[in-house]
Each structure stands twice: as C-alpha cells, then as structure tokens.
Amino acid sequence: MENILELFQNHISSYSKDLHNTIVEIHNKKINEYVDDQINISIIVICKNEERVIERCIQAIMKDKDIKDEIIIIDTGSNDKTIEKILKYRAQVNLFEQEWKENFSEIRNYGISKSIHDWTFFIDADEELVEGSIYSLKKYIWILKEVKLKNVVINPTIINSNGHIVQGVRRIVNKKDNIYYYGLIHEEPRISEDKFGKDIFEISFDNIQLKHDGYEQEILEAKNKIERNISLLRIMIDIEPYYPRWIYFLSRDGKEVLKKEEYEFLLQKTIKLCADNIDYKEYKIRALSDLVAYYIHQGKLKEAEEKLFELKTIAPELSDVFYFQNIIKIINIKSSFFEILNDVVTFKNNKQEIEYGSMHSNLFHMDYLIAELFFEIEEYDKAFNIFNKLEENHFSFNTQKYKNLYNALENSSYKKVINKT
Structure with missing residues (x-):
C-alpha cells in the first residue's frame, strides 16, 4: 500500500518549474502518516440552468467529502428546475444566489469569500467528482503544509466524455495566500495583478479527478457562448493588451466565427507577444499548433512548414509536431497522385x-x-x-x-x- 509520500510522488503529473527543489525536499522528508483533521475543504459549484446534472454533481461530492467539508452552490440566475433540485439537499449545501454580471472571476471570488475553510475546490455543475479525490487532496495539502509551501494552486485532472484529458486548470486554492481570480472570462488565479499569476506555484495530480460530460449540451448553446466569450475577451484585451492569454483565447474561442484574416492575425500576435518568455510558452505552443493547422487547411503548405519548424524547435516531442509532419507528407503524396492521374489520362487518350x-x-x-x-x-x-x-x-x-x-x-x-x- 502506498504511504503518504509515495502517494504524493507517484501521482504528480506536472508542476511549476520553480517547485523542483521543493519536490526533491518532499521526496527526502520524513512526514508523519497522520493527516491534520483540521484540513477541511470548501467545495464550490457555480451553476445556471443545470437541471440536467446538478443532482449528480451534488451526490458525487456528498459521497466523497468528509462531514466537516462544506458544499457551496452559487446560482447565477437559473430559470429552470435547478434551484428546486438543489433545495432537496438544503441540509447538506449552502445555497447562494447572485446576479450574473458577465464576470466569472467575480463569482469565484464571491464563493471564496463565503467559504468557511481555507482550501476551496471549484467544481463545475456538469462535472462529477471521482471517488477518492478528496482523500488524496487532503493528503497532498498536509504535505504542502509540512514543507510550508505557500502561494500554490492545485490542479485536478479533468476527464472529458470524448476521452480528452485536461490538466492545468487551476481550481484548488488556499484563501490564506490571498489568491483571487482575475478576468471576465477564462479567469486565472493571481496574487499581484501585475505578475499575471506568475507569482503562484501550481501542481497537478492525476488522481484528483473530475469527469466532464457537458460537450453535447455546450454544442447546443455554442453560438451564444461564443458571442459572449468574444465580447468579454475583447474587453480583457483592452485592459491588458500585451498579455498573450487573452489574445490566444480570443482566437481559440472565436475560431468558427471570426474572419480568417483576424484569426490568423491573433495567432501571429500571440506568438510575437510570447517571444522567448518561458512563462508564456504554453500560449506560444498552442498558437503555433493552431496556426500550422490553419495554414494546412488553407493549402498554404510553405507557411505551415515554416511554423511547424518553429513549433518543433520549442516542443520537439509534442505529438502535434509528429502529426503535422505526417499530414504534410500525405498531402504531398496526394498531390503527386493528381500529377500521375493527369499523365495516365493523357497517355490513354493518345x-x-x-x-x-x-x-x-x-x-x-x-x-x-x-x-x-x-x-x-x-x-x-x-x-x-x-x-x-x-x-x-x-x-x-x-x-x-x-x-x-x-x-x-x-x-x-x-x-x-x-x-x-
């Protein structure tokens, strides 16, 4: 059976580069198996019109949490049966109703302010907490407490119904670190506003898991969500015009509705703003990958190969690189088939x-x-x-x-x- 340190070490999937020495220290440290019973979690669910899934979400949390953990639900204006379903669990949840003001971080920060525990864990209504996740989380928080690590955000692993796994979504924070969320949309945790969240450490674990199945529902609402996201992201770009995060997300969220010239411009601008800044490497990789795909789709193979070379330079082991290399090979092979076909038809006709x-x-x-x-x-x-x-x-x-x-x-x-x- 894994002890507490083995559990911690074996289930880290990624962490901030500045945490390397701390991880080594944890590996060499003798830590008592006892976990402080004062480590309790405030689990916060933000919802609107989630009658399809809200009970499933609540039941999964109730099954996994301890008696001292709290469930906070913040409804931002449901007009379906969401509230009615939440009230079935009025003895187990704290329900707050807030007016929606086109500001996701405002609602998250409101949730943190209402929590009675230091550690808060945000879960979306269309996500289902996997059993054992809270137990693992408390073990990891205990270790972080033992090594006196502050300003850290913990990332769960999100398993989508289409098989896509996402890590790096910063959902678990300690309010004693004065961490707050910033941004109208695609909000991120920050301490100092001008540090863009780079004064926060983050660590991801593969056994703190959420199952997400909202894609089909999101597709039905996609048009309204896209327009909303674009509007909010343009405001964020006006506020922080040189922060590549907002520019990249505008390109990503607006891909299906933006004019192709603007889409290409936004990706190019993201890459330029990222430059060689290691803190922005994630956005540069994503933008380069999206731009290669765009150029391939547009039949601009020369441009695609140029950006692919740039992508390979900074992320040589990325599967996208291997994929694009071979897609371009296939396109070139198919192009040769057209030439051969023309030669064969000409030969036969003659x-x-x-x-x-x-x-x-x-x-x-x-x-x-x-x-x-x-x-x-x-x-x-x-x-x-x-x-x-x-x-x-x-x-x-x-x-x-x-x-x-x-x-x-x-x-x-x-x-x-x-x-x-």
Whole structure:
C-alpha cells in the first residue's frame, strides 16, 4: 500500500518549474502518516440552468467529502428546475444566489469569500467528482503544509466524455495566500495583478479527478457562448493588451466565427507577444499548433512548414509536431497522385491503335490504373463506377479489395451516421 509520500510522488503529473527543489525536499522528508483533521475543504459549484446534472454533481461530492467539508452552490440566475433540485439537499449545501454580471472571476471570488475553510475546490455543475479525490487532496495539502509551501494552486485532472484529458486548470486554492481570480472570462488565479499569476506555484495530480460530460449540451448553446466569450475577451484585451492569454483565447474561442484574416492575425500576435518568455510558452505552443493547422487547411503548405519548424524547435516531442509532419507528407503524396492521374489520362487518350501486350488490348488496365488514382484522391464515385464497368467487361484484375471495401461501407454504422447528417 502506498504511504503518504509515495502517494504524493507517484501521482504528480506536472508542476511549476520553480517547485523542483521543493519536490526533491518532499521526496527526502520524513512526514508523519497522520493527516491534520483540521484540513477541511470548501467545495464550490457555480451553476445556471443545470437541471440536467446538478443532482449528480451534488451526490458525487456528498459521497466523497468528509462531514466537516462544506458544499457551496452559487446560482447565477437559473430559470429552470435547478434551484428546486438543489433545495432537496438544503441540509447538506449552502445555497447562494447572485446576479450574473458577465464576470466569472467575480463569482469565484464571491464563493471564496463565503467559504468557511481555507482550501476551496471549484467544481463545475456538469462535472462529477471521482471517488477518492478528496482523500488524496487532503493528503497532498498536509504535505504542502509540512514543507510550508505557500502561494500554490492545485490542479485536478479533468476527464472529458470524448476521452480528452485536461490538466492545468487551476481550481484548488488556499484563501490564506490571498489568491483571487482575475478576468471576465477564462479567469486565472493571481496574487499581484501585475505578475499575471506568475507569482503562484501550481501542481497537478492525476488522481484528483473530475469527469466532464457537458460537450453535447455546450454544442447546443455554442453560438451564444461564443458571442459572449468574444465580447468579454475583447474587453480583457483592452485592459491588458500585451498579455498573450487573452489574445490566444480570443482566437481559440472565436475560431468558427471570426474572419480568417483576424484569426490568423491573433495567432501571429500571440506568438510575437510570447517571444522567448518561458512563462508564456504554453500560449506560444498552442498558437503555433493552431496556426500550422490553419495554414494546412488553407493549402498554404510553405507557411505551415515554416511554423511547424518553429513549433518543433520549442516542443520537439509534442505529438502535434509528429502529426503535422505526417499530414504534410500525405498531402504531398496526394498531390503527386493528381500529377500521375493527369499523365495516365493523357497517355490513354493518345493511344489509338490496338495493342498486343500481356495486359489488355483495349487498355482496360489503364482504366484500372485511373480508378486506383481516383480512389487515392478521394473521388470514390468515379473510382467505383470504373471498377463496376471493368467487372461488367470481365476485367476483374485486383478489384476484389475495392468491392469488399464498398460492401463494408454500405453496411457500416459510419455510413449510417453520415446519411443521418
């Protein structure tokens, strides 16, 4: 069974670079297995119109928390059955209702001010706390207390229903450190406003977990959310015009609605503002990756390769780098197929006389080659039409694999999904 130090060491997934010496110190320290029973958590849920999930969220927290831990729910104007469902648990939760003023950090800071415990853990209504997370969190807080580490934020691991795992979302703070949230949207913890949160340490653990399943619901509300986010991010850029965080998030959140010229400009500006500042490396990597994807989509392979080189320079092991390298290879290969197809069609059209080679005197083998090339450039209807005509003329050279593929597609669930859309 893991002791407290092994538990801490084995489940760290990332931490601020400045914490390295502290982590080494913790590794070498003898820490009592006893965990101070005064370590209690205030768990804060902010919600609006979450009747679909609010009870599930509350029940998961109640199942995992200790008796002295508190649950705070802040409703920002629900007009569905959210409040009604929360009130079923009025003996277990503290419910506050606040007017929504287009300011996420204001609501978070209000929650911190209402908490009775030092440590606060923010959980979204469409997230489900994984059992054992609070127990692990208290162990880790005890260790941080033993080594007298201050100004630290703890990041849970968020497991999305689509399989995507997110770490680095700063949800767990100690109000004794005078940490507050800043920003109308995509808010971040800060101590000194002009330090942009860089005076705070952060540490992520892989066994403090939240399951998130809100994507389908978010898609239904996406248009309104995008417009809201864009508006709030433009305000943040006016307030802090040289902070790449707001500029990057504007590009990310506005990708589907911004003009392509502005989208490209925002990514370029993010990269320029980040420069070689190690504190902004995260935004630079994201912006470079998004810009490479954008250039590939626009067919600007030269620009894509230039930005990919820059991305590889600062993040050589990133899977995005490997992915983009091979996507570009595939595009180049497909481009060569177009050239070959043009050559084959030209060659066939210039052939008038009957030949007596070993393949076919009427050049059916050339038709087969054209069908192969149509298939490779994703002109599937043209490819299958030629294959069918070859079959009718009893020229079935190597066409069975395409017939098998066609039949598989006809019967596949993938095709059914496509047809529904």
